[in-house]
Amino acid sequence: MAAPRSKTVVIGVTGSIACYKACEVVSALRKLPGAEVRVVMTRDATRFVSPMTFQTLSGHPVYHDLFDAPEEWDLLHTSLAAAAAVVAICPATMNILGKLAHGLCDDLVTGVVFATKAPVLLVPAMHREMYAHPTTRRNLAALKQCGYECVGPVHGALACGVVGMGHMAEPETVVQAIRRTLAR
């Protein structure tokens, strides 16, 4: 009997201090039976965590440039988008939320989101005032209307030393949300 086909989870990592938590998410997902994890990053995300870290944790090449010549994919953003059973942007910056809410498609992460038919999960992480800003509220409302689901953020300690809303949901919560979406 043929082995069941594995499901591809694409994680889009953007430039937040919470990038290190995406490492735990990728590591946990890789241990799930029947799941393949692919990571794409924004250029600024690579300033927080090296692509090599995600490459090692996911067991696959990691790209961050829309114009990278992929070794194993024909057209990077469209083939990743087509392969995805779920796409999760983790962490999701204020910047990426703005770009997605306004149809700006100028990097690999936005390219994958706009080209996929798979469910999209957003895992916002940002400073309390940025999360409370009317622009972020509007962008999140528009993205929910597009059918995107938000995981977090939660109330907690923020990198700048204050406590408030904007702390990224815990990796375990993100993994559970991805598993629920895969099961649907």
Ligand SMILES: Cc1cc2nc3c(=O)[nH]c(=O)nc-3n(C[C@H](O)[C@H](O)[C@H](O)COP(=O)(O)O)c2cc1C
């Ligand atoms: C130390 C540091 C931490 C940052 N953390 C966050 C963050 O948690 N959330 C956020 O929205 N932006 C954060 N930023 C700002 C983003 O990195 C910046 O807006 C960047 O342009 C986002 O690009 P991207 O969305 O293409 O990855 C941080 C910047 C620095 C220097």
